[in-house]
Every structure is written in C-alpha cells, then in structure tokens.
Amino acid sequence: MNSKQHTVVDSPYGPLTLVASDGVLSGLYMTGQRHRPAEESFGERVPAGEEPFPAVVAQLTAYFAGELTEFTVPVRLEGTEFQRSVWEQLVRIPYGQTWSYGELAARLGKPNASRAVGLANGKNPVGIIVPCHRVIGASGGMTGYGGGIDRKVRLLDFEAGSRA
Missing domain, CATH: 1.10.10.10 (Winged helix-like DNA-binding domain superfamily/Winged helix DNA-binding domain)
Known part of the structure; x- marks a missing residue:
C-alpha cells in the first residue's frame, strides 16, 4: 500500500508542494509546473512539521540561504x-x-x-x-x-x- 501525504512551504520561487510516499519524499512541485500531478494524487495535507517533512524543509531552507549545496534527504523517484x-x-x-x-x-x-x-x-x-x-x-x-x-x-x- 502506498500511503501519500503532502505539505506546502514557502520559498523564494513561490510555494513548493512537498509529497511523501510511505514516509519518503517523492515529489517537489512548483506552482504552475508542467507535468504537475493532480492535487488529489498528493494524499492528505499535513503540517510541514510532520515527518518526513522537517528534514526536507530544513535542507531547502539552508539551500535557499546559500548554506547547502548538496541535498542528503532520501527521495523515491517513481518513473520508468x-x-x-x-x-x-x-x-x-x-x-x-x-x-x-x-x-x-x-x-x-x-x-x-x-x-x-x-x-x-x-x-x-x-x-x-x-x-x-x-x-x-x-x-x-x-x-x-x-x-x-x-x-x-x-x-x-x-x-x-x-x-x-
């Protein structure tokens, strides 16, 4: 069973929708992004403080502050x-x-x-x-x-x- 949830965080590039599948980041989408899946496919919306999002948000914040150049959060890439x-x-x-x-x-x-x-x-x-x-x-x-x-x-x- 694939359990999905999402949250939305602010960024210098507009709101970012973060999606997790079974507790692992599987999506990061910008507003108006081409090939952005339907909102309904993102699962329940949860606070950004709920796992697995705090580590993702912390790394994105550090990246946007110019303090992080390489992400280490696990990701699940679903595709061919x-x-x-x-x-x-x-x-x-x-x-x-x-x-x-x-x-x-x-x-x-x-x-x-x-x-x-x-x-x-x-x-x-x-x-x-x-x-x-x-x-x-x-x-x-x-x-x-x-x-x-x-x-x-x-x-x-x-x-x-x-x-x-």
Whole structure:
C-alpha cells in the first residue's frame, strides 16, 4: 500500500508542494509546473512539521540561504527505468554548474538520446533537490524547465552567485 501525504512551504520561487510516499519524499512541485500531478494524487495535507517533512524543509531552507549545496534527504523517484537513470545522473551535476542534454545523454551511454533525456528531465518529480534546472541546451540556451524558464534562470543565477 502506498500511503501519500503532502505539505506546502514557502520559498523564494513561490510555494513548493512537498509529497511523501510511505514516509519518503517523492515529489517537489512548483506552482504552475508542467507535468504537475493532480492535487488529489498528493494524499492528505499535513503540517510541514510532520515527518518526513522537517528534514526536507530544513535542507531547502539552508539551500535557499546559500548554506547547502548538496541535498542528503532520501527521495523515491517513481518513473520508468530510463527516467530514473536520467534523474540519478542529475544529482551528479555539481552545484553551480550545468550540463547540456547531450552531455547527460553521453554520460548515460546513449549519446543520441538527448531529446529523450530532455523529456525525462522535464518529468522529474522532485525539482530543486534533483536539480533538473542544471541542464541546458547545447548552445548554452535556457531550454525547457517544468517550473518555467524564469525560475530556471533565477535558480542558476542564485547558485552561481552563492558560489562566488
């Protein structure tokens, strides 16, 4: 049985909906995010102080304060085998750096799969913590981001600035 619950927390990028499946973070969604599941699928709404959310909120707070560059909270990534392989690579992109979709595809051993990588990237269920915002177009362009290009640019600028 998959028991789900969720909470909503404020962030510099607007409200974030955190979803847990069986006590493990399985979703982090922004307002208006593309591929955001229906609200009804998030389970019961609980206070942010209820497990497993305090550790997630603490790490997000530290990240937004520029004090945390690598998340350690456990996540459950639910998707196809290919999607999960893409998402597992995303956490390897160093803070404040970017990879292109082609570079990500090459690291997966599928150099011709940059379009498929882009589609999987867009369906990442745990934004920010699994940093899909760190993937850019081959020319350095700000191509697609489920949370919106403006948020992607702001996240990348934030990481670049707090690294300095």
